[in-house]
Amino acid sequence: EAAVTQSPRSKVAVTGGKVTLSCHQTNNHDYMYWYRQDTGHGLRLIHYSYVADSTEKGDIPDGYKASRPSQENFSLILELASLSQTAVYFCASSGQGRDTQYFGPGTRLLVL
């Protein structure tokens, strides 16, 4: 069974502070993704990666950076957190081609 874990599971951050969300997968998948989930918007793609040490911008990358130091790990970094970044963040992984995505349990981020 595919396994994607995220840490922390929830976090409260202050406006202007730095936040790092981590994701780890044991699926031996090449692709990893970060999405944010907001009511009315569904899942929106922030960044993704298809190989270690390389990341790609998704549809809403502004205010976010991503890092893929290894095949297993993918981080999402908010250098200057803002109120508008309050959301639930999901990490996912998938294999090559049009393979199914496997999602982590999500991180609930509240920026005050």
Add this chain to the structure above:
Amino acid sequence: GDSVTQTEGPVTLSEGTSLTVNCSYETKQYPTLFWYVQYPGEGPQLLFKVPKANEKGSNRGFEATYNKEATSFHLQKASVQESDSAVYYCALRNNNNNAPRFGAGTKLSVKP
């Protein structure tokens, strides 16, 4: 770019009634289409996928036909149960080095 539009929610049904969640998509390529389901407190998980036009996918009594001419992939179930209460996402994915795109999600509540 690729996009997915689906029935706006929330949708509330009584047990035993039928469900249709509309999904339409836009892409210049030949996608694989997916339906994902998300239960409260969890990440989305695959319900089923259909890689070829004019074929049908199904799982747990849900089904959808990949209609290339109409660019649609509507989710249907003949008789819903309370346990079907969840958020349903339509998604598409094209070739390698790309990332899946999701619709806004449709929240279904089934009352006993």
